[in-house]
Amino acid sequence: MTTALKLEHISKTIGKKQILHDISFETYAGEVFGFLGPNGAGKTTTIKIIVGLLCLDEGAITVCGTALKNHFEKAMQNIGGIVENPEMYKYLTGMQNLRQYARMRGNVSQKRIDEVVEMVGLSNRIHEKVGHYSLGMRQRLGVAQSILHHPKVLILDEPTNGLDPAGIKELRDILKNLAHKEGVGVLVSSHLMSEMEMMCDRVGIIAEGKLIGVQTVEELISTSSGGKTGFVFTVSDVPRALELIAGLNQEATRLDGRRFQVALPSGETDEPVSAICAKLIGAGIGLYGAAPMENKKLEDVFIALTETGGKQIG
Amino acid sequence: MGKFFKLVQNEYIKILNRISTWIILGLVVLAALGLCLVSVLVKNEMNRNNDTYSQSTYTDGMYDSEIAYQKDSKPEGYEQMIEALEFLRDNKIPYADWRYAAANDMAQVKTQLASASASGLDDATVKALTKTAQDYKNAILAKDWKAYYQIKIDVIQEDASLSKEEKEMQEWQYQYRLGHDLKPGSDWKSNLITETATLKAQVASMRKEQESGTAQDMEKLNQNVDKIQANLYRIEHNIRLDIASAGLTHPQGTLGFWDVFSTSSKMISVISLLIIVIAGSCVASEFSSGTIKFLLINPVKRGKILFSKYVMVVSFAYLMLLFFFILNALFCMMFYGTGDLGIPYLSVAGGTVHSTPGFAYIAGKYLLASVDILVMATLAFAISSLIRSSALAIGVGAFAMLGGNTLILILKQALNLDWARYLIFANTNLSSIMDGSSLFAHQSVQFALIVVAVHMFVFLLTAWDGFVRREV
Ligand SMILES: Nc1ncnc2c1ncn2[C@@H]1O[C@H](COP(=O)(O)OP(=O)(O)O)[C@@H](O)[C@H]1O
Ligand SMILES: [Mg+2]
Numbered sequence: 001m002t003t004a005l006k007l008e009h010i011s012k013t014i015g016k017k018q019i020l021h022d023i024s025f026e027t028y029a030g031e032v033f034g035f036l037g038p039n040g041a042g043k044t045t046t047i048k049i050i051v052g053l054l055c056l057d058e059g060a061i062t063v064c065g066t067a068l069k070n071h072f073e074k075a076m077q078n079i080g081g082i083v084e085n086p087e088m089y090k091y092l093t094g095m096q097n098l099r100q101y102a103r104m105r106g107n108v109s110q111k112r113i114d115e116v117v118e119m120v121g122l123s124n125r126i127h128e129k130v131g132h133y134s135l136g137m138r139q140r141l142g143v144a145q146s147i148l149h150h151p152k153v154l155i156l157d158e159p160t161n162g163l164d165p166a167g168i169k170e171l172r173d174i175l176k177n178l179a180h181k182e183g184v185g186v187l188v189s190s191h192l193m194s195e196m197e198m199m200c201d202r203v204g205i206i207a208e209g210k211l212i213g214v215q216t217v218e219e220l221i222s223t224s225s226g227g228k229t230g231f232v233f234t235v236s237d238v239p240r241a242l243e244l245i246a247g248l249n250q251e252a253t254r255l256d257g258r259r260f261q262v263a264l265p266s267g268e269t270d271e272p273v274s275a276i277c278a279k280l281i282g283a284g285i286g287l288y289g290a291a292p293m294e295n296k297k298l299e300d301v302f303i304a305l306t307e308t309g310g311k312q313i314g
Numbered sequence: 315m316g317k318f319f320k321l322v323q324n325e326y327i328k329i330l331n332r333i334s335t336w337i338i339l340g341l342v343v344l345a346a347l348g349l350c351l352v353s354v355l356v357k358n359e360m361n362r363n364n365d366t367y368s369q370s371t372y373t374d375g376m377y378d379s380e381i382a383y384q385k386d387s388k389p390e391g392y393e394q395m396i397e398a399l400e401f402l403r404d405n406k407i408p409y410a411d412w413r414y415a416a417a418n419d420m421a422q423v424k425t426q427l428a429s430a431s432a433s434g435l436d437d438a439t440v441k442a443l444t445k446t447a448q449d450y451k452n453a454i455l456a457k458d459w460k461a462y463y464q465i466k467i468d469v470i471q472e473d474a475s476l477s478k479e480e481k482e483m484q485e486w487q488y489q490y491r492l493g494h495d496l497k498p499g500s501d502w503k504s505n506l507i508t509e510t511a512t513l514k515a516q517v518a519s520m521r522k523e524q525e526s527g528t529a530q531d532m533e534k535l536n537q538n539v540d541k542i543q544a545n546l547y548r549i550e551h552n553i554r555l556d557i558a559s560a561g562l563t564h565p566q567g568t569l570g571f572w573d574v575f576s577t578s579s580k581m582i583s584v585i586s587l588l589i590i591v592i593a594g595s596c597v598a599s600e601f602s603s604g605t606i607k608f609l610l611i612n613p614v615k616r617g618k619i620l621f622s623k624y625v626m627v628v629s630f631a632y633l634m635l636l637f638f639f640i641l642n643a644l645f646c647m648m649f650y651g652t653g654d655l656g657i658p659y660l661s662v663a664g665g666t667v668h669s670t671p672g673f674a675y676i677a678g679k680y681l682l683a684s685v686d687i688l689v690m691a692t693l694a695f696a697i698s699s700l701i702r703s704s705a706l707a708i709g710v711g712a713f714a715m716l717g718g719n720t721l722i723l724i725l726k727q728a729l730n731l732d733w734a735r736y737l738i739f740a741n742t743n744l745s746s747i748m749d750g751s752s753l754f755a756h757q758s759v760q761f762a763l764i765v766v767a768v769h770m771f772v773f774l775l776t777a778w779d780g781f782v783r784r785e786v
Binding site: 014048051052053054055072073074075076077079080081083084085086087088089090091092096099100101103104105106142145 | 604615785
């Protein structure tokens with residue numbers, strides 16, 4: 001796997017407030033990387049630093065092996081993106097806007113512009129003034145703008161904002177296609193877990209300016225339950241119960257003083273559960289309950305990990 | 315280079331797709347048209363106020379009031395004057411005719427004669443004066459201007475109180491007319507000869523004073539000498555107009571193409587407003603509309619983007635100047651015809667007269683005036699880049715353009731502060747500095763150019779620093 005984008009120890013302070021704390025991660029060519037975090041977590045700030053809108057105080061950014069700081073133009077040649085809202089020149093048509101960006105990037109033919117417009121589904125409206133576009137249409141235009149020059153790294157900041165469900169699906173297909181077929185390293189930020197789950201290969205979670213972790217979507221779900229069903233047992237003596245269960249060749253995790261959890265292959269839980277119960281009861285441990293856990297979604301993981309679900313925005 | 319050209323192209327596309335640009339452009343067209351319309355009003359007004367003394371046709375009773383005045387107040391020589399006026403009346407001679415001047419000369423000689431016979435002069439003098447008076451009369455009756463001028467020359471030659479140089483100087487215009495067969499009249503050539511004769515007299519008296527040790531304004535003296543040369547060149551090459559002094563306020567003869575066209579170079583502030591609006595908004599509007607993020611997310615260094623905007627502003631300013639120049643030329647041609655287009659501009663340097671096409675001369679005036687536009691536009695550009703507010707940038711730019719001169723006027727005239735000469739506003743009006751009409755004594759063009767260059771550099775550095783380091 002080749003590295004598309006590499007962030008090393010990025011910190012950023014604006015005014016007196018430190019907004020980013022030592023952020024490091026890598027995205028690879030051919031994958032969709034989700035950058036997940038609640039509002040105010042620092043997603044946009046990170047993205048602005050990557051595309052050079054904010055200056056890099058501390059740390060290093062490498063785009064396809066080129067250091068952003070020393071070779072800005074060369075590094076940016078490989079980047080396409082949208083930052084925050086897709087604000088284009090309202091008094092120009094969609095096509096005129098795209099031509100503006102085409103001229104700045106070089107090597108973008110009219111054929112390529114038409115191709116991209118077709119891809120984002122704006123062909124019928126591209127000659128209208130952007131001032132008359134809806135948010136969703138501008139978002140599509142923003143995506144078109146970002147992929148004009150075949151960037152190796154595509155960075156989209158909350159691109160599903162304002163898109164209708166069909167639009168979201170189309171975008172998902174476009175991004176997956178770009179990543180998996182054309183080998184683009186895509187970075188998508190979002191505060192919506194459900195869509196991350198559907199479009200991303202890996203997810204980095206950021207909260208209050210700190211990167212909490214990077215994992216594949218499968219990993220992330222399976223750390224709690226994915227593919228398996230968790231059974232929670234409530235017993236009188238957790239340490240002894242765990243010892244016994246280790247003998248049964250089952251993996252158990254302690255939850256608290258009275259409960260532990262065992263991950264069992266979904267659909268084949270009956271026999272192991274009765275075996276565990278028999279063993280516990282046979283050893284004289286008080287068994288107060290045994291219940292399957294609900295299948296946890298990424299959303300729960302996200303809220304659990306960031307612990308900001310019910311708090312104020314940081 | 316090709317890529318940079320494309321950046322500038324982008325800026326032009328943005329500017330030309332904005333309605334505000336076209337509205338102001340429309341105002342520029344209106345300004346050019348308005349100038350021609352105003353000039354027509356001025357022209358009509360001038361015709362109405364035509365000076366009675368240049369009246370070139372005789373009307374009955376035109377001498378009555380003057381005769382009555384002479385009869386009433388009886389100034390010295392009034393009898394001879396009345397005789398001359400009655401003579402003019404009887405022969406129906408208007409003011410503008412050379413014979414009017416000849417009749418006056420005749421009256422003067424007769425007055426002299428009267429006082430001479432009273433004080434008892436010798437016969438020879440009386441005889442000579444009587445003959446001169448009779449000769450004047452004959453010349454008038456024969457309508458022979460050559461004879462009249464010959465008498466004038468003879469009178470000067472016989473005047474024993476004049477030196478040889480003075481005689482030459484005084485008789486010059488008569489000799490010149492006789493030599494070039496130029497009949498007197500109120501046409502431009504006659505006026506020019508009269509003006510030249512006056513200049514010659516001035517130069518002669520200045521030189522004389524100089525010899526006797528009084529310091530003279532050498533600049534004025536040299537100007538007069540040059541002017542005499544240029545005038546003679548004009549007469550010989552049949553150049554009706556002096557484009558350098560043409561203008562709405564002092565037209566030569568009837569108002570014409572060059573009077574209006576040359577005035578247009580003073581209306582360039584209309585263009586500065588357009589340019590200040592563009593310069594003041596081209597950076598700030600990217601911020602206010604949020605498009606700056608998409609502008610900077612490209613593989614182009616910020617410095618280049620800013621520079622492309624500045625190149626657009628400057629080149630647009632000069633394109634506008636060219637447009638305004640052509641527009642004014644076309645409107646002036648529409649209103650005043652194309653007859654005068656070939657008239658050249660004359661400049662005298664090192665004793666020789668150089669002739670340049672009139673259009674080149676006016677273009678030069680436009681270029682000099684463009685310095686002001688350039689400075690104000692750069693100021694607005696810098697503010698726009700530094701503060702990211704179009705309104706503020708346009709406001710300060712326009713205020714500087716309109717209020718700068720007033721500020722200088724107050725500092726210099728009211729408060730008498732000489733350091734005001736270092737201010738940018740005292741140095742942008744290059745054409746007035748060049749012809750020496752600057753408020754500050756000895757303000758030189760080189761000095762002004764240095765002040766302008768320093769300010770431009772500071773403005774651009776500010777703009778660059780503000781734009782390149784800005785966190786978006
Ligand atoms: N220019 C700024 N000055 C001060 N604080 C800022 C600035 N921009 C963003 N922040 C703060 O930085 C934090 C992260 O913002 P942002 O990156 O926009 O979050 P998000 O993850 O929602 O995109 C927020 O708390 C925000 O208030
Ligand atoms: Mg954001």
